[in-house]
Amino acid sequence: MKTTLAAAMAAALLLSNAVMAQEHEHPPGDEHRQENAVMHERGAKEGWYKKGGAVPREYRDDRYVVTDWRTEHLREPPRGYHWVRSDNGEFLLVAITSGVIADIMLNH
Numbered sequence: 814m815k816t817t818l819a820a821a822m823a824a825a826l827l828l829s830n831a832v833m834a835q836e837h838e839h840p841p842g843d844e845h846r847q848e849n850a851v852m853h854e855r856g857a858k859e860g861w862y863k864k865g866g867a868v869p870r871e872y873r874d875d876r877y878v879v880t881d882w883r884t885e886h887l888r889e890p891p892r893g894y895h896w897v898r899s900d901n902g903e904f905l906l907v908a909i910t911s912g913v914i915a916d917i918m919l920n921h
Contacts, residue, residue: 862905868912872897872905879904887918 862868871877879885879896887896887904894915897905906916 862899862903862914862917864914864917866914868897868905868907868914870912872899873907873909873912 877897877899879887879898882888882890882896885896885904890896890906893910894906894908897907899905904918905914906918907914
């Protein structure tokens with residue numbers, strides 16, 4: 814009886830560590846990442862944008878908007894769109910009102 818009780822207590826002590834173990838740490842920003850969502854993480858990863866995705870609100874600010882698209886050898890944006898430059902220098906054709914990406918000029 815004492816042997817069975819001692820074995821049960823030993824097993825309980827060993828298993829308690831596994832139950833109390835914490836989840837592994839993830840790189841910063843991963844807790845906010847969602848599949849198929851465009852979310853900006855400054856400098857964490859290039860290519861955070863995709864066609865049909867939405868540009869973060871901060872990229873709708875005038876400092877990112879390309880006003881002289883001819884100098885950058887870009888086509889004229891259609892009415893209601895403008896060109897925006899991403900962190901890594903890519904050009905995004907973005908709907909002004911919604912921020913939806915209509916086209917991407919990579920390595921331009």
